Amino acid sequence: MAYPLPASVRKQQKSVRTFVDQELIPHEIYAEMHEGEFPPGVQARLERQVSDLGLRAMNIPRDLGGGGLSFLEQAVVSEQIGRVTNGLGWIVTTPARCIVEAATPKQMKTWVEPTIRGDRSECYAITEAEAGSDVDAIRTTARPSSGGYFIDGEKWHVTSFNHADHLIVQAKIDGGPNDGAHALFFIDKDSQGVDVLRTPAYSHTYSHHHPVVAFNSVKVPAENLIGREGQGMNFTHDWFRYERLMIAARCCGAAERLIDEASSFAKERKAFGRPVIENQLIQAMLADSVTELWAARLMTYRLAEAHDAGEDVKLLHAQCSMAKLYASEMANRVADRAVQIFGGRGYMRENVAERFYRELRVDRIWEGTSEIQRIIIAGQLAKRGAGALVG
Ligand SMILES: Cc1cc2nc3c(=O)[nH]c(=O)nc-3n(C[C@H](O)[C@H](O)[C@H](O)COP(=O)(O)OP(=O)(O)OC[C@H]3O[C@@H](n4cnc5c(N)ncnc54)[C@H](O)[C@@H]3O)c2cc1C
Known part of the structure; x- marks a missing residue:
């Protein structure tokens, strides 16, 4: 008995399934033997196909350059992508929509729109050595200073850091009227004071690594704050x-x-x-x-x-x-x-x-x-x- 999916969703399910079967699954064993990578020259072609299928930033509205898919369509696409091993399905991208909605015009231009287009790429740094399930226990601080913040701390399991060019980092405000409040920041990966401490090996064979990353007095302008202090x-x-x-x-x-x-x-x-x-x-x-x-x-x-x-x-x-x-x-x-x-x-x-x-x-x-x-x-x-x- 088939779930009563609308005809348009069923059609999309079929086209993504074909893409997965013909273009991704055949590369699984190569990826397993080559640290999760596609064979040389394949990735760029597949990225174009993902774009043609409307799956680049599939969760972002079309007027912002995304795929504009409904949640049901995204679930159906993700299900097909889930049929592939080695994280090869991560070629379909889904930047965080809540951040897109909160971003200022400058943040849209600098980070968000290029990420939607596939010209830039993000990763998320929330978890720490002493704070995983209990996110409120994070110790990374954002100390307000003139025109911005200094970020200090250490993040664990920062997935895709090796592919990303910027991070979205969660920290606690240290001082001022919102002392202790959580906040998110855009931080460019090449900012001074962002250092990889180590890149541990994990059970899966993915090309996306999960390093431990230190933030040593990273100077971040106030315009990198996402939303307001306290919204993190x-x-x-x-x-x-x-x-x-x-x-x-x-x-x-x-x-x-x-x-x-x-x-x-x-x-x-x-x-x-x-x-x-x-x-x-x-x-x-x-x-x-x-x-x-x-x-x-x-x-x-x-x-x-x-x-x-x-x-x-x-x-x-x-x-x-x-x-x-x-x-x-x-x-x-x-x-x-x-x-x-x-x-x-x-x-x-x-x-x-x-x-x-x-x-x-x-x-x-x-x-x-x-x-x-x-x-x-x-x-x-x-x-x-x-x-x-x-x-
Ligand atoms: C491959 C991988 C990629 C990841 N990518 C990212 C990433 O990109 N960015 C990021 O910020 N984080 C990332 N994480 C971190 C991930 O979200 C955390 O590992 C997860 O939330 C659990 O936190 P923890 O490992 O600190 O475990 P802990 O919180 O230390 O928990 C240890 C054990 O105690 C249990 N436990 C904790 N509290 C309770 C409770 N109240 N009642 C009962 N049991 C409890 C847990 O369920 C678990 O079994 C990644 C992790 C992995 C493994």
Whole structure:
């Protein structure tokens, strides 16, 4: 039974799926063996295709140069992108829309519009050694001085720093009337005092690194402040909501690919004289996987539609946690079962199940761990009751 997607969305789903199948998936094994990179000369061509498909800055309104997709369309696109390993799907870009909305005309010209066009690229620096789930515990400070701020601190896991040319950094105001308030700043990567301390290796093989970055008295003009002092946490929550929905969508795509690949293999692979799919123990793994995928997909599409309908943001916040929690844990269970179905082949890096088994693990951690999602959900449940959360 197909979800009742509008015909235009179904058409878009089909064209992105074709792009993923023909242009991205064939490069996965090369990327796995070459630190997450595309083969030489491929990336620029694919970026043009992404642009032609309307997927560059797909979440940004068309009049600002973005793709102008609805949330439902973005969820459907992200789901297809999620079918690819090695972060190759990150060729589709989604600059933070809340920052676009808050940016001044000068910030639009300097950072935002070039980022939408694909001429510049950003990364986000919020987490610190002593502050991950508890964002309010950050110690990075922005000390007001004449005409601007001095930023001091150290950020961890700064994803895409190696590809970016500027950062969006969260700091606490140190002094003045808004002492202790959170704020976000644009900081050019080549600013004096921005230093990479180290670039640790992570489980996945992505071309995007996650270094530890120090800010040593980085002088930032006042015009780099995003919005107002005190708005930092609002922007971050807005970004979390969006990313949690898109993580849910990507996890659905990953699970679908894994189920397709594992069931094809199980139909072909023979043991004890018959295809392994004829064994009920294998059938149960596939049946549980596809059932859970259906549940996660229904949640994700419905939640995307609720965003398009502009439903109550507090409910959406909790429901994004529910979708991210369920879909990420579902995809991890599916990956584990897929490795098992592939047997020894499932432990080889050239196998999609092995790669997803490593890659999907972080979806239970970043943009808020599963534990943090449960806390958010339980908080809204206590305040509003189950009926409000699940209709
Ligand atoms: C690959 C990768 C990329 C990332 N990219 C970025 C990025 O680009 N920018 C950025 O700013 N950050 C990034 N992060 C950071 C990520 O968002 C954090 O790792 C995540 O929010 C968890 O924080 P933490 O690692 O400090 O864990 P902690 O907060 O230290 O948590 C440790 C454990 O305690 C649990 N825990 C914490 N509080 C509670 C509680 N109240 N109740 C129950 N359990 C609790 C957690 O769930 C977890 O299991 C990235 C992380 C990874 C792994």
